[in-house]
Amino acid sequence: MDIANYLNGAAAQLENVHKTYQMGIQQVKALSGVSIAFEKGSFWAILGPSGSGKSTMLNLLGCLDRPSEGRYILNGHDVSTLDDDQLSEMRLNHLGFIFQSFNLIPQSTVEENIQLPLYYQGWDPEESTERARELASKVGLEDRLNHRPMELSGGQQQRVAVARALANDPAILLADEPTGNLDSHTGIEIMKLLQELNQQGKTVIMVTHEQDIAAFAQHRMYMKDGLIERIEGMN
Amino acid sequence: MYYNKHIREVKLGVKNLLLHKLRSFLTMLGVVFGVGSVIAMLAVGEGASKEALDRIRKLGSQNIIISSAKSIEEESQTNVRSMMSVYGLLYEDEIRLRVTFPMIKNTVPVKEVRKEGRLGERAMELRVVGTTPRWFDLIQRPLVAGRVLAQLDFETKSNVVVLTEHGVRKLLAGQNTIGQTLRLGGEYFEVVGIVQNAGNIGGDIQTPDQEIDAYIPINVARERYGDILTKNLSGTRSMEKVELHQIIAEVDSTEHVEATASGIESMLKLFHKKEDYKISVPLTLLRQAEATKRTFNIVLGSIAGISLLVGGIGIMNIMLASVTERTREIGIRRAIGAKKKQIITQFLIETVVLSTTGGLIGMGLGLLIPFLITLLAGMPTVVSAFSLALSLGISMAVGIIFGIYPAIRASNLDPIVALRHE
Numbered sequence: 001m002d003i004a005n006y007l008n009g010a011a012a013q014l015e016n017v018h019k020t021y022q023m024g025i026q027q028v029k030a031l032s033g034v035s036i037a038f039e040k041g042s043f044w045a046i047l048g049p050s051g052s053g054k055s056t057m058l059n060l061l062g063c064l065d066r067p068s069e070g071r072y073i074l075n076g077h078d079v080s081t082l083d084d085d086q087l088s089e090m091r092l093n094h095l096g097f098i099f100q101s102f103n104l105i106p107q108s109t110v111e112e113n114i115q116l117p118l119y120y121q122g123w124d125p126e127e128s129t130e131r132a133r134e135l136a137s138k139v140g141l142e143d144r145l146n147h148r149p150m151e152l153s154g155g156q157q158q159r160v161a162v163a164r165a166l167a168n169d170p171a172i173l174l175a176d177e178p179t180g181n182l183d184s185h186t187g188i189e190i191m192k193l194l195q196e197l198n199q200q201g202k203t204v205i206m207v208t209h210e211q212d213i214a215a216f217a218q219h220r221m222y223m224k225d226g227l228i229e230r231i232e233g234m235n
Numbered sequence: 236m237y238y239n240k241h242i243r244e245v246k247l248g249v250k251n252l253l254l255h256k257l258r259s260f261l262t263m264l265g266v267v268f269g270v271g272s273v274i275a276m277l278a279v280g281e282g283a284s285k286e287a288l289d290r291i292r293k294l295g296s297q298n299i300i301i302s303s304a305k306s307i308e309e310e311s312q313t314n315v316r317s318m319m320s321v322y323g324l325l326y327e328d329e330i331r332l333r334v335t336f337p338m339i340k341n342t343v344p345v346k347e348v349r350k351e352g353r354l355g356e357r358a359m360e361l362r363v364v365g366t367t368p369r370w371f372d373l374i375q376r377p378l379v380a381g382r383v384l385a386q387l388d389f390e391t392k393s394n395v396v397v398l399t400e401h402g403v404r405k406l407l408a409g410q411n412t413i414g415q416t417l418r419l420g421g422e423y424f425e426v427v428g429i430v431q432n433a434g435n436i437g438g439d440i441q442t443p444d445q446e447i448d449a450y451i452p453i454n455v456a457r458e459r460y461g462d463i464l465t466k467n468l469s470g471t472r473s474m475e476k477v478e479l480h481q482i483i484a485e486v487d488s489t490e491h492v493e494a495t496a497s498g499i500e501s502m503l504k505l506f507h508k509k510e511d512y513k514i515s516v517p518l519t520l521l522r523q524a525e526a527t528k529r530t531f532n533i534v535l536g537s538i539a540g541i542s543l544l545v546g547g548i549g550i551m552n553i554m555l556a557s558v559t560e561r562t563r564e565i566g567i568r569r570a571i572g573a574k575k576k577q578i579i580t581q582f583l584i585e586t587v588v589l590s591t592t593g594g595l596i597g598m599g600l601g602l603l604i605p606f607l608i609t610l611l612a613g614m615p616t617v618v619s620a621f622s623l624a625l626s627l628g629i630s631m632a633v634g635i636i637f638g639i640y641p642a643i644r645a646s647n648l649d650p651i652v653a654l655r656h657e
């Protein structure tokens with residue numbers, strides 16, 4: 001099938017993707033043949049029991065890893081054929097990450113954390129500062145620019161992470177249990193932020209355990225034993 | 236859109252190092268002391284060898300010095316068999332040297348006599364050297380007052396004398412001595428000039444003008460005093476007949492010095508039955524001194540190398556700990572899109588900044604220590620620009636060599652695993 005066809009509607013497409021981890025002599029099959037297309041501008045929640053392969057799928061979608069088998073087409077590139085530097089470039093230019101444990105650099109300020117992708121994209125410092133400030137006010141943290149992550153609440157830290165994920169204006173936002181370390185009230189606030197971003201056109205793919213969090217997404221994918229069990233929501 | 240990337244990378248490195256000021260400082264100390272001791276040791280070594288080399292250079296690297304010496308058999312026979320021992324260089328030898336060797340530009344004969352010198356009330360035994368004006372071309376010493384011997388003195392066989400500072404001191408004479416009359420033995424001489432000596436000289440290297448008190452024209456010395464020297468040694472009178480005590484031969488270039496010296500040796504062997512002369516070549520001494528210096532530098536270099544190695548291992552140790560400590564940060568940077576190369580650069584810049592800063596502080600120390608040594612112990616030291624450049628270069632190299640492994644280790648972390656790291 002022609003790669004151009006994938007581009008029409010799909011932001012990312014997995015095609016019979018397998019992922020096998022080698023644990024000593026034992027092989028662990030984290031994904032055993034997954035095929036799915038994530039449409040541009042869609043909002044997905046991935047659910048399923050622990051160990052079902054949710055994070056594995058998200059890491060593959062995030063170009064942090066390559067499939068053991070099958071193809072992953074992102075932005076017209078077959079990711080399975082890219083080398084390490086090219087994977088880095090895909091992450092840098094097309095993807096944004098939000099993690100459960102925020103993963104901010106502790107010694108850097110809010111502003112510097114948001115600027116991190118821009119640093120690697122080689123932005124002019126002034127333009128980069130300006131963009132970081134814009135993003136900080138977008139997530140409501142314009143008055144916390146010079147704070148360190150430790151001085152912020154969990155919700156605020158996750159907002160910084162969202163702002164950082166948006167800095168490179170990615171096509172897809174990937175979130176692995178973004179509310180997992182937050183209380184339900186703060187979690188819902190973050191979800192509202194993601195929903196808003198999705199309404200502005202970003203494709204959002206999120207792993208979660210919680211039904212009420214998953215309810216924010218248009219599509220809910222249930223996984224089991226490294227396979228997609230079913231998909232709920234409008235399609 | 237591309238701003239000066241390297242300035243930013245260095246800034247980031249400095250910022251991370253400043254997060255742990257004490258740790259960074261302690262890590263740096265190894266290089267500080269390594270570099271400091273390299274420079275200081277080289278400065279002391281350079282100072283000592285410069286002194287030795289200067290001393291030898293004063294002898295003239297283009298000169299060959301041939302001296303009269305009593306042969307060993309003569310030494311033991313003198314008192315037993317004859318009252319007079321005859322040995323040493325001959326007036327003819329000087330002429331022969333000049334005629335035989337085209338490479339010899341110049342020869343200077345030296346005839347020594349010991350005479351009582353009397354200047355006004357003061358009388359002292361003086362070591363007087365009869366020589367030609369060419370002496371003063373070869374053994375260049377600054378003139379203190381008056382003039383040196385001139386060709387005219389020689390031609391007219393004038394009774395003129397040039398004192399050295401050594402002689403001046405013995406006679407308690409001042410600068411007003413110029414023009415006064417000095418009695419040497421039974422003869423009267425006009426003092427026409429005063430020259431400096433070579434200065435304090437130690438070791439076994441002797442300059443030809445060491446301990447000379449006065450110079451007179453050689454033909455005057457020969458005519459007035461003859462070739463026979465009478466010595467009163469513990470009651471026994473001994474007599475020696477020596478024509479010339481020394482001949483200094485100046486060769487046209489340093490390349491010919493050693494060949495000429497061996498030529499002179501074979502020539503003298505032909506004309507002297509006994510080995511009653513000694514040839515010394517300042518250039519050979521210079522070469523030996525330089526070889527010694529090289530050995531010395533190699534030893535110092537190895538010691539310094541070891542201390543820098545220790546410093547480098549210290550840096551590597553801390554950087555490895557730092558990589559472990561910052562695993563998560565590395566994971567974050569990689570997830571966001573940093574390439575392996577950029578992670579390597581980041582960590583490498585930190586180690587190079589660390590080691591170079593250590594190197595610069597070490598340079599300060601390396602300048603201070605020799606200064607203090609000279610100030611307090613009076614030892615000569617020479618801090619060469621080369622040693623400074625070398626140390627700085629080495630300290631940067633230490634940063635790169637010992638930083639590369641931790642940096643590569645950091646870059647090879649799997650981002651997924653690194654992100655999960657606690």
Ligand SMILES: Nc1ncnc2c1ncn2[C@@H]1O[C@H](COP(=O)(O)OP(=O)(O)OP(=O)(O)O)[C@@H](O)[C@H]1O
Nearest residue numbers: 021023028029030049050051052053054055056057
């Ligand atoms: N780096 C790895 N090495 C070996 N096995 C791994 C690795 N990463 C994941 N696995 C295994 O792959 C399977 C899927 O893991 P994954 O992290 O994708 O699960 P998950 O659905 O995200 O679970 P959870 O809800 O607990 O986060 C598990 O059996 C896990 O042990």
Ligand SMILES: [Mg+2]
Nearest residue numbers: 054055056176
């Ligand atoms: Mg998971």
